[in-house]
Each structure stands twice: as structure tokens, then as C-alpha cells.
Amino acid sequence: SQxxxxxxxxxxxxVGSPLSLECTVEGTSNPNLYWYRQAAGRGLQxxxxxxxxxxxxxxxxxxxxxxxPQDRQFILSSKKLLLSDSGFYLCAWSGVTASxxxxxxxxxxxxx
Amino acid sequence: AQKITQTQPGMFVxxxxxxxxxxxxxxxxxxxxxxxxxxxxxxEMIFLIYQGSYDEQNATEGRYSLNFQKARKSAxxxxxxxxxxxxxxxxxxxxxxxxxxxxxxxxxxxxxxHP
Numbered sequence: 190s191q192x193x194x195x196x197x198x199x200x201x202x203x204v205g206s207p208l209s210l211e212c213t214v215e216g217t218s219n220p221n222l223y224w225y226r227q228a229a230g231r232g233l234q235x236x237x238x239x240x241x242x243x244x245x246x247x248x249x250x251x252x253x254x255x256x257x258p259q260d261r262q263f264i265l266s267s268k269k270l271l272l273s274d275s276g277f278y279l280c281a282w283s284g285v286t287a288s289x290x291x292x293x294x295x296x297x298x299x300x301x
Numbered sequence: 302a303q304k305i306t307q308t309q310p311g312m313f314v315x316x317x318x319x320x321x322x323x324x325x326x327x328x329x330x331x332x333x334x335x336x337x338x339x340x341x342x343x344x345e346m347i348f349l350i351y352q353g354s355y356d357e358q359n360a361t362e363g364r365y366s367l368n369f370q371k372a373r374k375s376a377x378x379x380x381x382x383x384x385x386x387x388x389x390x391x392x393x394x395x396x397x398x399x400x401x402x403x404x405x406x407x408x409x410x411x412x413x414x415h416p
Contacts, residue, residue, distance in 0.1 A: 221402040232305075232392060233346075233406040248403075277344060283402040287353065289336055290404055292346035 191216035195280045195293030202300055208253075208267040210296050212280030215261065220282040222263040223290060224255055227277040239263060275300045303327065305393050305407035313413050314383045321368070322378040322410045324393030330354075333397045335376040336404060337367065340390040349391075352376055383414045 195212045202208060214220050221240050225233040235248045237255035245255050252271050256264045263280060277297050281290040306325045314320040326335065337349040352360045352367045360367040368377040380387055390411050394404040 223403060225406075230409075232408040233394075233404075235403055235405070238403050279346060281346075287334060287351075287396075288402070289348040289351055290346075290402070291348065295344045295346075297344070 191282070191291065193280065193282055193291055193293045195296060197296060198294065199297045200299070202270050202298065204272055204300055205269050208265070208270050208274070208298070210265040210278055210280075210298075212263045212265075212293055213261055214282045217261070217282070217284065219260060220284060222257060223281040223283070224263065224265050225279045225281065225292075227279065227295075229276075233279065237265070270300045272300050274298065303407075304397075304405045305395055307393055307407035307410050309410045310408075311411045311413070313415060314380075316385060316414055316416050317382055319379060319381045320383055320412065322380070322391050322393075322412065324376045324378065324407060326374050326376060326393075326395050328374075328395065328397050330398040333395055335367070335369070336394040336396070337365070337376075337378045338392045338394060338406075339387075340392065340409070342389070346392075350378065380412075385414050385416060388412060388414045 192215045223238045224236040227233050239245050239257045253267050277295050279295045280293040283290045333354045335352045339347045350360050350362045350365045350367050352369045359369050364381045366379045390409045392409045393407045396404050
């Protein structure tokens with residue numbers, strides 16, 4: 190069966206520090222991969238998605254970037270965090286177009 | 302314009318009763334899919350139910366059913382026989398056309414089930 194791993198679960202980082210969140214998927218090949226962000230008590234905002242290795246589409250201009258160095262690995266990065274980058278970050282994967290998104294457990298990021 | 306609108310910030314229901322969570326959507330695509338997710342306080346996103354735009358029957362999954370009214374562009378979630386464990390945030394989401402699988406989410410509805 191397919192599983193998705195996302196880490197760390199929580200992270201507290203100072204303003205101006207770098208960020209690297211990692212997500213890996215097991216049990217499937219060539220998944221579509223996504224990074225979403227959720228502000229407190231709000232809906233999910235799509236940040237990036239990827240349909241293959243090295244293929245990244247950005248949905249919103251921001252302080253973050255994403256990379257997909259391997260088929261089942263998706264990384265969210267920042268060179269210098271801002272206070273506004275605080276939030277709950279969720280990685281997800283999907284198969285064929287009609288299939289639902291399957292989410293990781295999320296990373297709660299607090300920028301201080 | 303909002304693609305997905307959930308007008309109920311919060312809903313309350315008595316245990317064992319049914320509850321309907323509203324969702325309206327906006328798209329000009331003929332082919333699209335509608336999803337409902339549950340998010341407990343732990344934060345994980347749990348997929349509940351899916352309805353395709355060409356599906357003629359309303360989707361059902363156990364105690365969850367989707368009341369799909371295409372002309373009204375609504376896709377309400379009905380939870381029957383509510384349980385205390387149903388207390389959570391519920392999100393409606395849409396995938397448009399090919400969309401590379403990406404979903405657009407509504408703002409969510411917090412459901413509280415009272416004993």
C-alpha cells in the first residue's frame with residue numbers, strides 16, 4: 190500500500206533562517222506531488238505541484254521554492270524565512286487525475 | 302471569485318442526528334471532480350468522498366453521502382447518525398478539467414457533535 194512521510198512534525202525557526210521540509214512517498218511510482226499551506230483556522234492554499242522529476246509549478250509567488258530530486262521525493266525550501274511563512278504545511282500525492290489527494294501528517298512551522 | 306464556497310463557519314449537531322455541510326462551487330469546465338476531506342484537531346487530512354461531474358448518482362461512503370445538484374453547483378456533504386468522533390473541520394475541494402490533479406479548497410466548516 191502507498192504511504193507518505195513528511196517531516197519534521199513541528200519546527201520553530203527564527204526569521205532569516207533557512208528551511209527544508211521533506212516529503213517522500215512509498216508504494217507508488219510517478220506520483221503527482223503537492224505542497225499546500227494552511228493558515229490557522231483557514232483553508233488550504235496550493236503552493237507547488239510536480240508531475241515529474243525536476244518539474245515544478247508554482248501557484249503563488251512567495252519566499253519559498255520546491256524541488257523534486259527523485260521520483261518520490263518532494264522538498265520545500267526557503268533561503269530566508271519570514272514571519273508570514275508560519276503555518277501548517279502539508280505534502281500530498283495523487284495518482285491518475287480522478288484520484289483523491291493523499292496527505293502527509295503535516296509540519297507545523299512557527300517563525301519567531 | 303471564490304472557486305469553492307463553504308458558508309457555514311461552524312455547525313453543531315446532536316449525537317446520532319444527521320447534519321448537512323454546504324458547499325457551492327464555481328467552474329466553467331464540463332469535467333470536474335468534487336471532494337470532501339475531514340481534518341481532526343491532529344491536523345491530518347482524511348479523504349471522505351468523491352463525486353465526478355458526469356456521475357449521475359450521488360456518491361455514498363458509509364455514513365457519508367454527497368448531495369450533488371449540478372444545476373445549482375452545489376455538493377453538500379451529509380453525515381448520518383453523527384458520532385462524537387465526527388467533530389472536526391470539514392473541507393470541500395474541487396479539481397477542474399485535467400488540472401494535473403491539484404485541488405482547490407474551501408475555507409472549511411467546523412463541526413461539533415454534542416453528546
